[in-house]
Amino acid sequence: xxxSLNQIKKNxxxxxxxxxxxxxxxxxxxxxxxxxxxxxxxxxxxxxVERTGLTKGAVSTEVRTLARMGLVHRSSKLGDxxxxxxxxxxxxxxxxxxxxxxxxSEFDRAVRSVKETLTALEENWVENxxxxxxxxxxxxLQEFFDAIDSLAKAVIRLESLGLSNVTKxxxxxx
Amino acid sequence: xxxSLNQIKKNxxxxxxxxxxxxxxxxxxxxxxxxxxxxxxxxxxxxxVERTGLTKGAVSTEVRTLARMGLVHRSSKLGDxxxxxxxxxxxxxxxxxxxxxxxxSEFDRAVRSVKETLTALEENWVENxxxxxxxxxxxxLQEFFDAIDSLAKAVIRLESLGLSNVTKxxxxxx
DNA sequence: TATTACGTTTAGTAAATACTAAACATATAT
DNA sequence: ATATATGTTTAGTATTTACTAAACGTAATA
Numbered sequence: 001x002x003x004s005l006n007q008i009k010k011n012x013x014x015x016x017x018x019x020x021x022x023x024x025x026x027x028x029x030x031x032x033x034x035x036x037x038x039x040x041x042x043x044x045x046x047x048x049v050e051r052t053g054l055t056k057g058a059v060s061t062e063v064r065t066l067a068r069m070g071l072v073h074r075s076s077k078l079g080d081x082x083x084x085x086x087x088x089x090x091x092x093x094x095x096x097x098x099x100x101x102x103x104x105s106e107f108d109r110a111v112r113s114v115k116e117t118l119t120a121l122e123e124n125w126v127e128n129x130x131x132x133x134x135x136x137x138x139x140x141l142q143e144f145f146d147a148i149d150s151l152a153k154a155v156i157r158l159e160s161l162g163l164s165n166v167t168k169x170x171x172x173x174x
Numbered sequence: 175x176x177x178s179l180n181q182i183k184k185n186x187x188x189x190x191x192x193x194x195x196x197x198x199x200x201x202x203x204x205x206x207x208x209x210x211x212x213x214x215x216x217x218x219x220x221x222x223v224e225r226t227g228l229t230k231g232a233v234s235t236e237v238r239t240l241a242r243m244g245l246v247h248r249s250s251k252l253g254d255x256x257x258x259x260x261x262x263x264x265x266x267x268x269x270x271x272x273x274x275x276x277x278x279s280e281f282d283r284a285v286r287s288v289k290e291t292l293t294a295l296e297e298n299w300v301e302n303x304x305x306x307x308x309x310x311x312x313x314x315l316q317e318f319f320d321a322i323d324s325l326a327k328a329v330i331r332l333e334s335l336g337l338s339n340v341t342k343x344x345x346x347x348x
Numbered sequence: 349t350a351t352t353a354c355g356t357t358t359a360g361t362a363a364a365t366a367c368t369a370a371a372c373a374t375a376t377a378t
Numbered sequence: 379a380t381a382t383a384t385g386t387t388t389a390g391t392a393t394t395t396a397c398t399a400a401a402c403g404t405a406a407t408a
């Protein structure tokens with residue numbers, strides 16, 4: 001029965017919605033990506049609305065952030081003023097894109113505040129045990145963040161190298 | 175002035191709170207970790223309450239999940255029935271612990287649903303173009319998740335090797 | 349056995365977030 | 379110029395999540 005495929009698609013979409021929520025994104029985002037990912041053709045905004053059950057407004061904004069993350073692509077057909085959307089299928093590229101997105105934003109500001117703590121400690125320096133202790137700890141955290149940062153940058157640089165290769169490399173290390 | 179150190183600590187705590195929220199954890203968790211991290215001595219639950227401004231209930235539950243993640247450790251002093259808490263300072267160990275925690279939980283269940291989609295497609299197979307298309311896509315996603323999974327497992331295996339070393343290795347690759 | 353010192357659980361509240369419905373903006377077609 | 383088709387923004391609502399206040403459980407002490 002042909003209905004079976006729709007049922008399967010629905011299950012898949014629900015699964016991706018959950019995964020989306022798990023990573024701290026709205027579940028609607030996962031659903032939108034899922035319907036695009038399973039569609040052989042590019043979909044218009046209204047088609048996405050129809051298949052996800054969300055409203056135009058929600059789809060409009062969420063599809064934009066998906067595009068900014070590089071998980072979907074917006075295109076247009078000649079002589080048709082609708083926008084059309086397709087899913088990115090190169091997930092490694094998408095990961096790079098997401099990491100790059102995160103480089104800026106909230107996170108960077110917060111990490112910077114750790115570095116500021118460090119300089120504040122240096123500038124108002126008082127030689128005593130606790131001051132030393134706090135300084136060492138903050139410094140260690142800052143170095144950790146630096147390491148994370150360079151790891152992220154390294155991953156970004158892996159233009160053509162699939163994540164699976166990285167996995168192989170890591171498994172050789174132990 | 176000695177007050178300055180408290181001010182610096184407060185800024186630091188606020189920074190970690192934001193970082194915590196950014197990664198999808200309650201900001202209170204970040205605050206709790208921060209005060210423990212900057213304390214030279216182990217702190218009791220009530221001391222944490224005092225320094226974070228949270229209530230006992232909140233600290234009680236959040237300190238427990240921090241402990242489960244391996245980010246703090248619970249200990250007790252002889253002849254004192256309070257529990258005492260300290261921050262984990264080996265962040266690489268903590269990362270491993272968090273990854274391990276996530277192995278189970280929500281995420282795994284969702285990922286499994288993708289695999290289920292795949293078998294559902296195989297079992298109800300209908301030979302046509304769309305069916306093939308959907309199958310290929312779902313399969314590609316499933317392989318991607320597998321890669322992520324083995325990457326996580328590889329990282330977990332890196333007992334003694336610091337993340338900073340991984341960074342170096344990655345930077346050599348490009 | 350009653351009291352005290354703790355940690356945990358629970359029931360309710362406040363705050364944050366995702367989403368809806370509808371007004372709006374803009375370009376195209378009539 | 380008016381109407382139509384489209385995407386966006388906005389204002390409000392519903393849902394979820396973090397947190398509070400207080401009751402509760404439990405073990406140690408008196």
